Every structure is written in C-alpha cells, then in structure tokens.
Amino acid sequence: MQQVGPESLLSLEAVSIGVAGQPGVELVHDINFRVTRGEAIGIVGESGSGKSLTALSVAGLLPAGLSVTSGRIVFDDRVISEFSERDLHRLRGKEISYVFQDPLAALNPTLTIGRQMIDVLKRHVGGSRETLRRRAVDGLASVGIQEPESRLRSYPHQFSGGMRQRVLIAMATLCSPKLLIADEPTTALDVTVQANIIDLFRAIRRTGISLIFISHNIDVVLEFCDRVLVLYGGRVMEIGTVEEIGLRPQHPYTRALLECVPRLGTQLDRLRAIEGQPPLPGSQPPGCPFAQRCPRVISRCRNERPPASYASETHMFECWNPADTVLTARAS
Amino acid sequence: MRRHSSGILGIALLASVGLAGALAPYVAPMDPLELDLGSRLTAPEAGHLFGTDQAGRDLLSRVIWGSRESLSIAFGAVALGLAVGVTLGLIAGFRQGTVLETIIMRTFDVLFSIPLLVLAIALIGIIGTGPITIGPITVGDQAKLIALIGLSFTPALGRVTYGSTLVESRSDYVRAKRAQGASWVELLFLEILPNVVPPVLVQATLFIGVAVIVEASLSFVGLGVQPPAPSWGTMLADARNYIFSGEWWIALFPGLAICITVVAFNLMGDTLRDLLDPRAGIRSGFI
Numbered sequence: 303m304q305q306v307g308p309e310s311l312l313s314l315e316a317v318s319i320g321v322a323g324q325p326g327v328e329l330v331h332d333i334n335f336r337v338t339r340g341e342a343i344g345i346v347g348e349s350g351s352g353k354s355l356t357a358l359s360v361a362g363l364l365p366a367g368l369s370v371t372s373g374r375i376v377f378d379d380r381v382i383s384e385f386s387e388r389d390l391h392r393l394r395g396k397e398i399s400y401v402f403q404d405p406l407a408a409l410n411p412t413l414t415i416g417r418q419m420i421d422v423l424k425r426h427v428g429g430s431r432e433t434l435r436r437r438a439v440d441g442l443a444s445v446g447i448q449e450p451e452s453r454l455r456s457y458p459h460q461f462s463g464g465m466r467q468r469v470l471i472a473m474a475t476l477c478s479p480k481l482l483i484a485d486e487p488t489t490a491l492d493v494t495v496q497a498n499i500i501d502l503f504r505a506i507r508r509t510g511i512s513l514i515f516i517s518h519n520i521d522v523v524l525e526f527c528d529r530v531l532v533l534y535g536g537r538v539m540e541i542g543t544v545e546e547i548g549l550r551p552q553h554p555y556t557r558a559l560l561e562c563v564p565r566l567g568t569q570l571d572r573l574r575a576i577e578g579q580p581p582l583p584g585s586q587p588p589g590c591p592f593a594q595r596c597p598r599v600i601s602r603c604r605n606e607r608p609p610a611s612y613a614s615e616t617h618m619f620e621c622w623n624p625a626d627t628v629l630t631a632r633a634s
Numbered sequence: 635m636r637r638h639s640s641g642i643l644g645i646a647l648l649a650s651v652g653l654a655g656a657l658a659p660y661v662a663p664m665d666p667l668e669l670d671l672g673s674r675l676t677a678p679e680a681g682h683l684f685g686t687d688q689a690g691r692d693l694l695s696r697v698i699w700g701s702r703e704s705l706s707i708a709f710g711a712v713a714l715g716l717a718v719g720v721t722l723g724l725i726a727g728f729r730q731g732t733v734l735e736t737i738i739m740r741t742f743d744v745l746f747s748i749p750l751l752v753l754a755i756a757l758i759g760i761i762g763t764g765p766i767t768i769g770p771i772t773v774g775d776q777a778k779l780i781a782l783i784g785l786s787f788t789p790a791l792g793r794v795t796y797g798s799t800l801v802e803s804r805s806d807y808v809r810a811k812r813a814q815g816a817s818w819v820e821l822l823f824l825e826i827l828p829n830v831v832p833p834v835l836v837q838a839t840l841f842i843g844v845a846v847i848v849e850a851s852l853s854f855v856g857l858g859v860q861p862p863a864p865s866w867g868t869m870l871a872d873a874r875n876y877i878f879s880g881e882w883w884i885a886l887f888p889g890l891a892i893c894i895t896v897v898a899f900n901l902m903g904d905t906l907r908d909l910l911d912p913r914a915g916i917r918s919g920f921i
Contacts, residue, residue, distance in 0.1 A: 361813065363809070363812060363813055366731070388817075391815050391816075391817050392815065393815070394812070394813055394814060394815035395813065395814035395815035395816075396815060399813070399814070400813035402806060402809070402810055402813070404806055407805060407806035407807060408806045408807055409807055409810070410807045410811070410825050410828070410829070411807070411829070412828035412829050413828065421814075421820075421824065422814050422815070425814070425815055425816065425820075426815060470810070473814065474814075
C-alpha cells in the first residue's frame, strides 16, 4: 500500500502469473512496478520473457488457463485484480486501452471501420449516432488518416498495415483512456512506417495519457519512454530511467540487449547475439534466470537468487556481478 | 460470369418455382381442390396441361399450389434450424471446455446419430398427424413439419457454426475487441457471427433442397401434409396406384417439380460455396 502515492496511476505489487489449478507452474514471477500519471514506461525483453503476459494481466485479459496467482494490481486507487468480469468490461477500452502487435488481424474483417469505431463509443460513451460519428471522424483525423469522413465506410482490407495500426490507435484513444498499453505495436510494420507510428505515440503522450510500451527492441523504447523495465524469464532484471538504462546499465542482460541493436556510426563486423536459449517458461532455476547465458556469471549466480540492488533511487537491478562501467559509445 | 452459370440457372429455376408458389392464386388455372369426376385421369391436353388425377383435379394447379406448401415448409424448417443451430453452435464454440459446450455438442451427437427420416417418423408417430390444439394455439401440419424438420437440421448447422467459431474466437480481432471492453454477448453476435455465416449459409442452402425431399417423403408415407391439401409428396402418394396402369402424368409432374427444386438449390449452394470460400480464389482477388 505504501507504494501507491497520489500520483501513481497503476501499480503491480508482487504479481505472479501462473497456470490456473497447477500451483508451482509460474510464467511471471513477483513483478513490481508502477506507472505514474502521464508517464511512459517501456518493457523490453526477448520472446517468452513475460512482457505480453504482464501487460495482458493488467486488464484481466490473460489467455484462458492463465491467471494472476498472487499479488495485486492497483489502478487509479482501485484494486482491479479483484474486479469482476463485468467491472472489467467498463474499464477496458475506456480507462485502459490496448494496441496489439498485428494490425492486420486486430480488426474484424467483416465490419466497416466506422462501425467498429462507433461500437467502442456506443459501449463506453453513448450519445446520438451523429455525435458518435463525429467523434469517430475526429479520431481518424487525429491519427493522420486522410479523408476520415469517407474512410469510415471502408473495410479493414482497404487499408495498408500502417494505416490499420493508426486506426487501431485511434480506436484505443477514442474514449480518452488514462492508460494505453501498446504490445509491440510496431513489430509487424516496416521501418519507415514504424517511425511514423512512434511519432504518433509521442503525440499521444503529450495529451497526458500514461503509456506502457512493449518492445523487443530496446532502442525504440529508449527513444521516447521515461523509464524502462527489463524482463527476462518472467522476472524483472533491471528497472531505471532511460538515461540509467541506456548509459549505465548494471545487468549484463540489459547490456546484451543494447548490443543486439545495430547503430549508425559504429563499425561492426558482426552484430552481437546473445548465446544460448532463454529458459523454458514455467521452469524456475534456483539462481538468476540469465546465469546460463551470462558472460559475467559467477558460481553464486547459479544457486542463489540475486537480491534487489539499487544504483540510485530510481535504478534497481537484480545481479550478483553487475557491470558498472558507463557506456559512452551510445549516441543519444 | 461463365463460372457462375450453374448458380444463375439455379436461381432462375428457384425464382420461377418460388414465384409460382407465391402467386399461386393468380397463376393457377383452376382451384386445386375442385373435383371434376367427369374428367378423371385425363391425359395432358389443352384444357389440362398436366392432365388430371383420379378425382379429376387439375394437376398443373395442384403442382403450382404444391410449390407454395413445399417451399414454405422447407424455408421455415431451415430458418428454424439456423436460428437454433447457429445460436447453440456459437455458444458451444465460444465457451470451449465448459460444461455448456459438452451438453450442447453431445446433444447434437445424439440427434446426429439418428437418421433424419427415422427421427421425423418417430416424432410424428408420437404427436400424430392433423392439427393439434394447445391452449389458444392451434398447431397445423405445416407448423409441425417445420418444427420437426428444423429440429433435425439443428445439429448439422450447429456443428458447422461450432467449428468456425472455435477458430474465430481465438483470432486476434476477438482479443482486441475484448480489450476494448466488449462483453461476450457482443463478441459472439456482433463480431464472430458475421465471420462464421458464409459456410453455414452454404450448408443451409443445400438443406433447403433436403427439406423439400423430407417433406415430400413424409407426405408420401402419410405423415406430412394431409390430403386433400396439395403437396408434391401427397400427390406422388396418390399417383402410386396409377404408374403401372398407364396414367404416367400423375406421378411425373410432381416428381419433376421436386427434382427441379432440389437441383436448383444444389446448384445455388455450390456456387455460393465457390463464391464464399476464400480458397476458391475468387474472393482473394480483392482482399
């Protein structure tokens, strides 16, 4: 409870996600973090690190069979991890919105864009058909869709991938949510479109909406978030401000992630990859989950879980043998 | 256009049969029930294009009125089967792994395991022919046949829906709509339903043809539409005694009507399937 300050919008308190009815099979372990109002937090990690599950758990959207097995989620001073499905209906799309990875699949192919947008408004806002239609038009215009008026009558297949992602972002922001959760929103798009979509997220940030932005590309997150959360094997490895994570990463895993991304101006013969495979979801090694692949591994790492250490008030990491040299090669 | 020619033929045939039925009072040259014992068993001639039956009734008029009876029962039965089957299939597919799913699907299995005609005959055997009165409502032969045939179509239509719903309910757009706050009723009927309709529609079209045959069969054995009402099945039953004595027209025309109607529905169903099946490549042209 002491974590919930007045400015805190969302906080995950010791949240674990596991298979319902099978105690001991956990996919996400003991996650703690919070998002303050207006803040953008990035979550990075490889596939299977628990990024998406963590994000889905916030509004009770975990896939069938999985559930939050311990801990609690507090949103806007309400314990939403204890909400009924009915209460969650009112929350989803109105106060907490999602944008998913694949814009090609996230729109119903048989309904017009206008109908799908108006459905969201009808559900959460209400009002005359004309008011709702106007709001949908404004929504499309706000994400930079040309001729929004006539586009309302188009079907999803008449839009390109980037446009569809814009439409989905428009739908997610229609009801002015307090929190927008974007789960790899740019991964399925090509690079130039990616940049446009990220500009769109920057614009959304300026409207005061808090943002959780999930990506496996740490550079994308460093570009426009305030803080970064690094997940591995369903655990928080490191959390800190963009400067702390980008310039003074403590955890070897964070370093490895930074080295995976090619940069302009650096001569490289080969891009560095992280050796080995991430641990199987559900397996719980006694020590640090990254120990098997870590270049700085010491014997302790394999047997004992590293405790939370702090490089600053805002910079937490879990590592026995942190690398504390400052990275200077990075251009901001 | 050429690749759909069989479908267009089907629609044209159906339109003529349907129109004839709908406009029966205007297009039938005579009253289908009017007896004219003076001209019994008349072969086709100018006054009676299809000839007359053993009671001197005009066969052309009876075939036209019969299409009204047959088609309304067939359409009614399939509509009922669709309403019940699609709803249950949607729910079972969406609530996968629940007791509800088990109850619905196992009920379908039981109904499915009984041959359609046997089921129909057994049920009619229980409730009997002729109108029955329950309180203020009188259930006629037609309504009874619709309920019966409709019920027997329910499992097949429900299963087709169930299969597509299983696939659709795992799709990304359903997840996205859930994240937008849609309740499960909204997800099922506003989002998933339009996506599962195409295969069910094809099945339903083919079933209308089947319904025509079932209705005719039941009427033929005396369990469906009761004489003297004109139905293709009862007309065939009447004709039974005259096939070998040379009065071929009494059996031919109602038989031909059944045949043409069923073929027309099948042609239409096949074309519909080609149009709606994305693998057929026609739809993918503009996606």
